[in-house]
Amino acid sequence: MFACAVTEGVATVTMNAPPVNAMSDAWVAGFVRLLDALEARVDWSVLHLRSALKIFAAGADLKEMRARFAVADGVAAQLAAVRGYQALFARIEALPRVTLAEIGGSALGGGLELALACDLRVAAWEAKLGLPELRLGLLPGAGGTQRLTRLCGRAASLRLILGAEMVDGAEAERLGLVQWGAPFSELPAAATAIARRYAALPAHAVAAAKSCITAASDPARDGFREEIEQTHALLHEDRTRVLVRGFLDRSDRNGA
Template sequence: MLTEITMFRTSVAGQIATLTLSSPPVNALSDAWISGLSREIARIEARDDWKVLHLRSDQKVFCAGADLKEMRVRFEAADGPDRTYAYVASIQRLYARIEALPQVTLAEIGGAALGGGFELALACDLRIAAAEAKLGLPEVQLGLIPGGGGTQRLTRLVGRGLANRLILGAEAVDGVTAERLGLVQWAFPRAELADRVIEIASRIAALPSAALAAAERCMASAAVPGRGGYGDELELTREFQTDAETRQRVSAFIAGARV
């Protein structure tokens, strides 16, 4: 099944929802783009036939960040600070919604992912980059900050020291370096990227959805002081003892069958 709305295409097959960013030339983060992506995420959320959200682009870049025309209008407007606040807040809400999805989210970064584009990828659970891609948060070179969640998610992901290097130095790195630094989990030559992404997404989509969601919940607890992630592990482990799919898989594993 294929649905299409302006700037985005979504297809669902094999428990994988593929959301393609398709707003030429660079998937710029305009007000309309942010609203459209929010609506598309809501449509996908309402479905129950997917376990993995595969976020990709059909442009030369993944997402290059803010729409420059709208940025100029906000910058020159008398109420520019308030407009900019509302704009960045809308990005934060959208990315927080993606981050909070109980399903697995995977960003395929085939080209540049800079500024708000890289912040979008950081909101996903998994990131797979082309070796030739460019990734970074260069906002400080304009006298700005990565306000769409970049300072928070990148610091949690790689630690303060490396976040300092990348954000304070306005440094962009290629996909190979991004994998080495822990910004992405995999990097492949661009010619191999699409096939490798499908392999990884399909492997995850074959796993039990309840266990995937529970693992995500426990890992999210690790980032919240006092949340009690160990307690979450205990309670969820108890719940899975009576889960039908878990019991079937464990029984097959004990019997020596491949799960």
């Protein structure tokens, strides 16, 4: 279901569960095991998530949904599955490393919710993105209503979720749903370049900045206080001190 390769500080995870990377119980369990293995390693600072298929990910596995709806306790089983998606996506969102979703094909329902859990998204202009659950009398309950609203605002969320609307990558970029767009033929190179650019930055500073950015949308946290605390910690880091000293030495040599 997943292939992982770590190169130049980037852990590239390629989803490959034909035909559509459907999110089954086995898929979720496999992703959890993958994260367990990655978190035990220190040779990567960017998680680059992509698909080997024409579709990025199409959401919940329909066979499993059908089986759950066919039994008396199916509702409880379906709710348990949704909680599993929520837990996985929350774990991805909370990673102290940078996470990037490369959306080359359709990202619908849970597939888009997976991408929304990543810090960064780059999509092919030709890709289709949407949360169409309302067409089935459901809602995007794996974090879609929350993350999309935080990301794009209430107006865009009302448009996309209540209208069950699908947009292409170009419109997704305009709405702020993704940060970058590119023609499909150029997407892999663009995503790789983005991942490597972020991987070149000091991982400990990235983790500190990500924590402060997260605090900005959490009313229970004082983001300004966290900036001071994180800065204090960074100033005591040998890695930071070496970088700052080198910068100051270069400035002195250049007459600054």
